[in-house]
Structures are given as C-alpha cells and as structure tokens.
Amino acid sequence: MNLFDRFARVVKSYANALVSSLEDPEKILEQTVLEMNDDVIKMRQATAQVIASQKRLENKYKAAQQASEEWYRKAQLTLEKGDEDLAREALKRRKSYADNANALKAQYDQQKSVVDNLVSNTRLLESKIQEAKSKKDTLKARAQSAKTASKVNEMVGNVNTSNALSAFEKMEEKVLAMESQAEALGELTTDDLEGKFAVLESSSVDSDLEDLKKELSGGTKKGELPPGRTLRFEDAEVEKELNELRQKAKEL
DSSP states (O other), X not given: OHHHHHHHHHHHHHHHHHHOTTOOHHHHHHHHHHHXXXXXXXXXXXXXXXXXXXXXXXXXXXXXHHHHHHHHHHHHHHHHTTOHHHXXXXXXXXXXXXXXXXXXXXXXXXXXXHHHHHHHHHHHHHHHHHHHHHHHHHHHHHHHHHHHHHHHHHHHHHOOHHHHHHHHHHHHHHHHHHHHHXXXXXXXXXXXXXXXXXXXXXXXXXXXXXXXXXXXXXXXXXXXXXXXXOOOHHHHHHHHHHHHHHHHHHHO
C-alpha cells in the first residue's frame, strides 16, 4: 500500500539521504512525517465515512427484517380470520422485505470487513507514526553528527601536514647551521687571541736578543739592562747564565 511505502521511506531515508548530495535527511524526515500525518487524517476520514455507511446499512437491514417479521405476523392474523388471499399478499410482502433484509445483511457484513480492515490499518499507521516521531530526533541528531564529521574530515584532509613538517625541518637545519657558525666563530676568536699572545712573547725574545747584541758591542754596560726595561723572571735567568759565561771567559 502507498501508506506503508511512505513509512518505509522513513526508515530508509536516513541512509539514502547520506549518499545523496541533493537530499537533506532532516528535511526528508520532517516531510515524511508530515505526509504520514496527512495520510492518517485521510484514513480516519475514510474510515468514518465507511462506518457511517455501515451504520446506515445496519439500520436498513434491521428495518427490513422488522418489516418482514411484521408482514409474517399479519399473514398469520388474516389466515386465522379465514382470508387466505389477504394472507397470501401479506406473505408476498413479507418475502420482499426478507429478501431485501438478506441483501442488506450481505452488504453489511462486507462493509463491516472493510471497516475492520481500515480501523486496523489506521491504528497500525498511527503506531508507526509515533515510532517514526520518536526515531526522528535520533535520526536527525545522527545526521547532524554525520555532517559535522564530514566537515571535520574535509578540513583535516585539506591540511597539508607534509609542508608543515618540511618547514619545521628547514628551520631545524637553519638553527643547526647558525649554531655551527657560532661555534666556528668562537674557535677563530680563541685562535686569534692565542696568536696575539704568541706575537707578544716573540717580540719580547727579539728585544732581549737585540739588547744582548748591544751589550756585546759595548753599547751598554755589562750587567745593566737597557733603559726603560724592567727585569722579568725569564730575563734574570738569561742574565745569570750570561754572567757565568763571562766568569769562565776571565778565568781562561
């Protein structure tokens, strides 16, 4: 039946709407429930009309049956009075009403079956509508959750994680390069300081050598330091050894 086909749509609309981009499951549920409500109203109206027709048939049947019984009573009365012709006419009337009552009884029984079927289907549809209404909110919530999940998955799918990871790797490489450069500059600075100290030490030895040459050439008195110089620990050792050499030279 068309009414139950519509109810089947309620059960299937959620799954069908999810796979169809042109249909909204929430709207389908609302529209289907509205259609089912309209159908149950029409079924109630049709049932009421059939019940009214059944009632009319029942009344006609009862009236025909009563008329048949009344004419049968009249036939008995006229026959008791000896009027067979009138009794015969009364029996004819009685048979006409009896035949009509039997025909009305058949129609009434058929109408009663139709009414019982309509009432049963109406009650079934009403229970299905109540079931559909109770499921509607749950299905709408599931549909909304499915929409939200689809949007979230779409957003996650649009995020390019490989590019983000690549950017982090490049930044890490850049930081490592900066650290290596700073370390190299530190090593160069240390080497430069050590070189400066080496130059200073070398200059001191060269100065001592020049003073020694001047002393040997007579430019400076023996055992005296050149003017402006302060005797350091290393120079004292050198002077001591130089005096020992001089002493040995005098003894020879």
